[in-house]
Amino acid sequence: MxxxxxxxLDPLPMQGPELGVQADDMDLGEPEHEEKQEVLENKDxxxxxxxxxxxxxxxxxxxxxxxxxxxxxxxxxxVMKKSHEARQRLLRLGIFRHVEVVxxxxxxxxxxxxxxxxxxxxxxxxxxxxxxxxxxGNNEGSMVLGLKxxxxxxxxxxxxxxxxxxxxxxxxxxxxxxxQPGHFERNFSINLYKVxxxxxxxxLRETDRGxxxxxxxxxxxxxxxxxxxxxxxxxxxxxxxxxxxxxxxSGHSLKSSLSHTMVIDTRNSTILPRKGALLKIxxxxxxxxxxxxxxxxxxxxxxxxxTLFWDSVLSTSLWGGMLLPLGHKPSCIADRFYLGGPTSVRxxxxxxIGPQSEGDYLGGEAYWAGGLHLYTxxxxxxxxxxxxxxxxxxxxxxxxxxxxxxxxEGPRAHLSKLAECxxxxxxxxxxxxxxxxxxxxxxxxxxxxxxxxxxxxxxxxFGAGIRFx
Amino acid sequence: MSLAAEAxxxxxxAAEPWPENATLYQPLKEDQILLSDSxxxxxxxxxxxxxxxxxxxxxxxxxxxxxxxxxxxxxxxGNQVVSELxxxxxxxxxxxxxxxxxxxxxxxxxxxxxxxxxxNMLLTAELYIQWCDDHTATEISRPRxxxxxxxxxxxxxAYQKQWEVRRKMNAIxxxxxxxxxxxxxxxxxxxxxxxxxxxxxxxxxxxxxELDALVFGHLFTxxxxxxxxxxxxxxxxxxxxxxxxxxxxxxxxxxxxxxxxQSGSSRHSKGSLP
Numbered sequence: 001m002x003x004x005x006x007x008x009l010d011p012l013p014m015q016g017p018e019l020g021v022q023a024d025d026m027d028l029g030e031p032e033h034e035e036k037q038e039v040l041e042n043k044d045x046x047x048x049x050x051x052x053x054x055x056x057x058x059x060x061x062x063x064x065x066x067x068x069x070x071x072x073x074x075x076x077x078x079v080m081k082k083s084h085e086a087r088q089r090l091l092r093l094g095i096f097r098h099v100e101v102v103x104x105x106x107x108x109x110x111x112x113x114x115x116x117x118x119x120x121x122x123x124x125x126x127x128x129x130x131x132x133x134x135x136x137g138n139n140e141g142s143m144v145l146g147l148k149x150x151x152x153x154x155x156x157x158x159x160x161x162x163x164x165x166x167x168x169x170x171x172x173x174x175x176x177x178x179x180q181p182g183h184f185e186r187n188f189s190i191n192l193y194k195v196x197x198x199x200x201x202x203x204l205r206e207t208d209r210g211x212x213x214x215x216x217x218x219x220x221x222x223x224x225x226x227x228x229x230x231x232x233x234x235x236x237x238x239x240x241x242x243x244x245x246x247x248x249x250s251g252h253s254l255k256s257s258l259s260h261t262m263v264i265d266t267r268n269s270t271i272l273p274r275k276g277a278l279l280k281i282x283x284x285x286x287x288x289x290x291x292x293x294x295x296x297x298x299x300x301x302x303x304x305x306x307t308l309f310w311d312s313v314l315s316t317s318l319w320g321g322m323l324l325p326l327g328h329k330p331s332c333i334a335d336r337f338y339l340g341g342p343t344s345v346r347x348x349x350x351x352x353i354g355p356q357s358e359g360d361y362l363g364g365e366a367y368w369a370g371g372l373h374l375y376t377x378x379x380x381x382x383x384x385x386x387x388x389x390x391x392x393x394x395x396x397x398x399x400x401x402x403x404x405x406x407x408x409e410g411p412r413a414h415l416s417k418l419a420e421c422x423x424x425x426x427x428x429x430x431x432x433x434x435x436x437x438x439x440x441x442x443x444x445x446x447x448x449x450x451x452x453x454x455x456x457x458x459x460x461x462f463g464a465g466i467r468f469x
Numbered sequence: 470m471s472l473a474a475e476a477x478x479x480x481x482x483a484a485e486p487w488p489e490n491a492t493l494y495q496p497l498k499e500d501q502i503l504l505s506d507s508x509x510x511x512x513x514x515x516x517x518x519x520x521x522x523x524x525x526x527x528x529x530x531x532x533x534x535x536x537x538x539x540x541x542x543x544x545x546x547g548n549q550v551v552s553e554l555x556x557x558x559x560x561x562x563x564x565x566x567x568x569x570x571x572x573x574x575x576x577x578x579x580x581x582x583x584x585x586x587x588x589n590m591l592l593t594a595e596l597y598i599q600w601c602d603d604h605t606a607t608e609i610s611r612p613r614x615x616x617x618x619x620x621x622x623x624x625x626x627a628y629q630k631q632w633e634v635r636r637k638m639n640a641i642x643x644x645x646x647x648x649x650x651x652x653x654x655x656x657x658x659x660x661x662x663x664x665x666x667x668x669x670x671x672x673x674x675x676x677x678x679e680l681d682a683l684v685f686g687h688l689f690t691x692x693x694x695x696x697x698x699x700x701x702x703x704x705x706x707x708x709x710x711x712x713x714x715x716x717x718x719x720x721x722x723x724x725x726x727x728x729x730x731q732s733g734s735s736r737h738s739k740g741s742l743p
Contacts, residue, residue, distance in 0.1 A: 232622055240537055244545060251531030254622040292619050358548070 047071050047079060048106045048115040054122045058095060059154035065182035066090050070118055079103060083118055090120065092184060094158065095151040097123045125150045135164075142166030155181055169196035169207075186217040201351045201455075203242035203360045204249070206334055207234040225261045228289065230254070233334055243358035249333045255293045257286035267305060271433050272375065272392060274313050278303040286335075287326060294327040295335060312376040317469055319344075320368040322405075336363030339402040340423075340454070342463020344369055346398050347425030347447030352455035354402035368418060369400030371469040375431070392431045396443070398469055399424035423449045440464045487564055491524045491546045493517075494532045500616045501530060503609075504694050505595040510542040512686025513554050517544075518722045519677050520566045530617035558679050568678045576673055580680045583665065583672070587680075590658040591687045593643060594651050598701065600634040602648055605697050656704045659688075663708040670717060677718070684711075685718045 050070050052063055066089040073079040083101045090099050099122045106115030131146040142164050149159040158177040164170065171194050179187035194209045210231035217224055233253050237246060260283050267276030280301040287294025299321030306314050325331040338361065340348035354364045375392045382388050401418050429443030441463045447456045495510040496502040502510070510526075517524045524544065529535065536543040536552045543552030544560075551560045561567065569577060599610045614630055615623030638644045643651075662684060671677045672684070688711055692702050706712060 232625070236534065237537070240550070244548075244550075247535050247550070248529070248531075251534035252618065252622060252626060254619055290619060292622070 043075055043114065045074070045076055045079060045114045045116050046112055047073055047118055048110070048112060049108075049117045051117070051119045052122060053119060054124065056124050057127070057154045058124060058151060058156075062093070062155045062181040063090065066093070067120065076103075076116075079116060079118065083120075087120065089184075090122065093156045093179070095125055095156050097125050099123075127151075135166075140166050140168045142169075155179075156184075169198075171195045185223070186215075188213065188215045198238060199351070200238060201338075201349070201361050202333065202363070203238045203246050204333065205236045205238050207236075208232070209234075221264060223263045223265070225263075227259045227261075228257070229259070230256045230289075230291070233332075235334060243360045245357040245362060246333065246360045253293055253332060254291040255286050255335075256289045256291035257284050258289060259284035267303070269436065271436060271439050272313075272431065273303075273305045273315070274307050275305050277305065293332055293335065294325065294329070295331060296324045296326060297335065298322050299337075310376070312374060315373040315375065316371065317373075318368070318370045319400075319469060321366065323365040325365075331365055333362060336365060337367045337402060338363045339367050339369060339400050342441060342443070342457075342461050343465040343467060344398075344469045345400045345423060345425060346396065346427065346443055346461060346463070346469075347445030347456060347458055348423065348450075349455040349457045353400070353423055353451075354454075355404055356453045364402040365404045366414065366418060367400065367402040369398070369469050371399075372397045378430075390433045392433070393428065394431050394441075395426075395428045397424070397426045399449075400469075421449065421451050423447070423451065423454065438464065438466050439468065441468070485547055485564075487522050487561075487566070488547055489523065491522070491544060492527050493524045493542050493544045494527050494529055494535060495542045496532045497528045497530055497617065501613055502528075503599055503613060504690060504696070505592060505599060506533075506541050507694065508592070508595060508687040508690040509540070509554065510686075511690055512683045513542050513544070513557055515685050515718065515722060516554065516558065516568070516679055516682035517561075519568055519682055520561060522561065522566060554679065554683060568676065568682075569673075571676060572673060572678070580673065580678055583662070583680050584683055586658060586661065587683050587687060590654055591691075593638075593641070594655045594658075594701075595687070595691075596634055597638060597643055597646070597651050598648070598696065600631050601638055601644070606631060608697055652700055652704055655701060656707075659705055659708050659711060663711050666710055666714060668710065670714075681714075681718065685715055689715050689719065 047070055050067050052060070052067070055063075067086045070079065070082045070086050073082045080103065083103065087099045087101055090096055099120055102119040102121065104117050104119065106112060106117050127149065129148045129150075131144075131148075133144045133146075135142050135144055143166070144162065144164045146163075147161040151157065152159050156179050158175075160175045160177075161173070163172045173191065173193040173195070175189060175191045177187060177189040179185075191212045191214075192210075193212075194207070196205070196207045198205050208231050210229060212227055212229035214225055214227035231254070233255060234251075235253075236250050262279075262281045264279045265276070267273035267278055278301065282297075282299050284295075284297040286297075299319070301317070301319050303315065303317040308314055321337050323331055323335060323337065338351035338354075339345060340353035341350035345353065351363075352361055354367075355362045374395045376394070377384075378388060378391050378393055383391075399422055401422050403417055405414050405417070425445050425447040427443050427445040429441055429445075432440040434440060443461050443463070445458060445461050447458050450456055493510070493513060496506055498507075514524065514526065532541050532543075533539060537550055538552045540553050543550055544557060546560070549560070551557050558567075569580060572580065598605055600606050611627040611631065615627040618626060635644065646654075666672055671681045673680070688705055691705050692712075692715065694702075696702075
């Protein structure tokens with residue numbers, strides 16, 4: 001919470017003899033205490049000055065928005081509350097290492113008798129912070145270098161750069177973020193990146209070099225993001241034994257797309273929430289701002305959580321999406337949806353559900369997936385209050401389907417196609433929460449409704465990730 | 470692939486007969502394919518015709534990237550993918566079709582030597598003229614190579630290919646040569662081929678071999694492709710026995726309706742032989 005120092009007000013001479021305390025009164029402590037309480041609540045105060053000490057490169061105009069509210073406080077409790085809020089707002093700008101608040105009586109020539117000075121003592125973050133890691137995994141070792149420049153030009157802009165040099169692939173990303181002064185939730189960012197990925201379930205290798213700009217702004221209770229993205233995609237086969245369907249997708253293509261995302265998130269936490277709901281709807285239109293690929297893509301994500309008796313949480317989620325290729329070319333394998341794996345329908349191998357050719361999974365143009373989870377604390381609650389709170393047991397039921405659509409048929413045919421041959425699974429496992437970003441799962445799964453061509457992983461399955469069904 | 474795996478794969482390949490739906494992939498004929506790729510593709514097609522093996526020609530904009538070695542053409546037979554003439558000859562041999570069985574060891578060594586000559590001289594000269602000669606590169610090669618892609622990807626890919634070819638020319642020492650010297654080299658290569666051919670119908674008397682297919686592929690394409698000037702074609706035309714050699718093979722293997730699709734009406738190719 002931070003420290004808020006408040007020196008006591010000197011008693012005003014106007015009040016009269018009731019405030020006076022007799023020196024030889026036996027109950028010196030209590031009456032004094034009661035009177036001080038009275039003083040704090042009833043006293044009208046005026047905030048005369050608000051200072052911010054410790055500024056270096058930060059420009060003052062963006063800070064005035066955050067601290068403006070403090071001037072409106074009417075009594076001391078209000079001042080303390082509003083200073084606390086202002087402190088939170090200053091911290092969320094991401095440019096200060098810590099912020100301390102000092103409330104003092106007003107001093108100086110124009111000081112009113114009931115005037116207050118509020119001072120924020122801030123310490124700015126360093127101009128540049130760097131990090132260096134090495135990562136090993138999947139037959140590849142890489143060196144990752146990260147650079148972060150918070151508050152580059154003084155108005156809470158942030159520049160981050162990450163570079164990863166590996167034995168097989170090299171990738172990098174450069175990102176510039178700028179919030180609107182006074183409205184931190186309205187911001188825009190520009191990203192430049194090159195990422196490479198290997199997808200053994202499709203025998204595919206993908207290299208993306210792209211640039212994107214996005215604007216975020218809140219409207220009422222929802223958060224909207226508008227983004228333009230231009231990506232040069234290079235696809236290749238991972239192995240000589242890749243199927244001809246995947247080999248045909250090799251080569252270069254350019255995607256230029258506009259997308260819009262709307263998010264309403266009332267959950268109390270992103271990982272293992274106890275209550276609240278999430279609704280996320282995303283549209284992407286590619287091809288009308290240049291590029292080779294042309295499609296309209298819709299996908300949505302819904303999650304509802306409710307705490308039940310005995311500290312357990314019931315959570316349901318539903319995902320779905322549809323890809324509609326515009327023009328004459330068929331959809332590209334890099335745009336299609338994939339289903340299956342420890343982060344989506346558990347019990348199946350990673351992205352190994354749906355249309356496939358010679359063992360390579362090609363993805364589909366429409367999908368849906370649903371999950372029903374019951375999270376409970378570990379049985380007998382070991383390590384309660386500490387480490388044990390990071391773990392949860394969960395019982396789950398997952399279902400989903402993925403297929404390609406023949407757009408000559410009507411929507412009724414599409415719905416019936418998605419409803420037949422549903423893959424589903426059930427089981428139980430343990431979930432470990434990693435910070436506020438990721439989670440690890442170890443589950444025992446029983447897959448059902450398996451169609452020919454799907455690859456299953458029944459029995460124990462391990463999963464790590466950020467977004468789980 | 471390891472040696473053991475390759476041997477295993479060729480064993481499996483040998484067991485299966487040549488399927489009906491074997492496909493050959495090359496870049497788009499009308500707008501994209503360049504002289505060197507067209508020559509290589511024609512050589513493979515001629516070879517397969519000489520063996521009597523049916524193959525469908527499929528034109529794809531991304532044929533170069535689909536190929537396992539990055540070079541066109543490549544054939545898809547059964548579930549095997551093989552690219553370039555050398556490996557394709559070996560692949561068909563494993564299936565029991567070969568044109569050079571009748572040759573003795575000396576002749577086979579000679580054939581290999583002449584094939585190397587064609588690859589090192591003619592093919593490299595074609596690449597040089599296409600990508601290292603600025604005029605040809607700007608007028609023909611870059612626009613054609615990048616035609617299936619949209620801006621700015623077309624420029625990026627075209628320049629990338631040009632730098633790659635120029636680096637290769639540097640590595641083999643051709644970057645110092647002038648265009649005139651390259652034409653001289655082509656002329657000398659044609660002279661050597663002409664001398665070897667003499668008055669015979671094919672390079673090794675009565676029966677065609679893969680050398681005939683390779684030479685035909687390159688010479689025919691040079692004669693029927695329109696570049697910025699006609700000098701390259703003229704160099705070849707000055708050897709009359711090579712000219713009649715090309716006519717003969719065209720008549721024998723590309724007659725009937727195939728002739729129209731082969732030397733079709735594209736801006737790049739001039740159609741049949743002059």
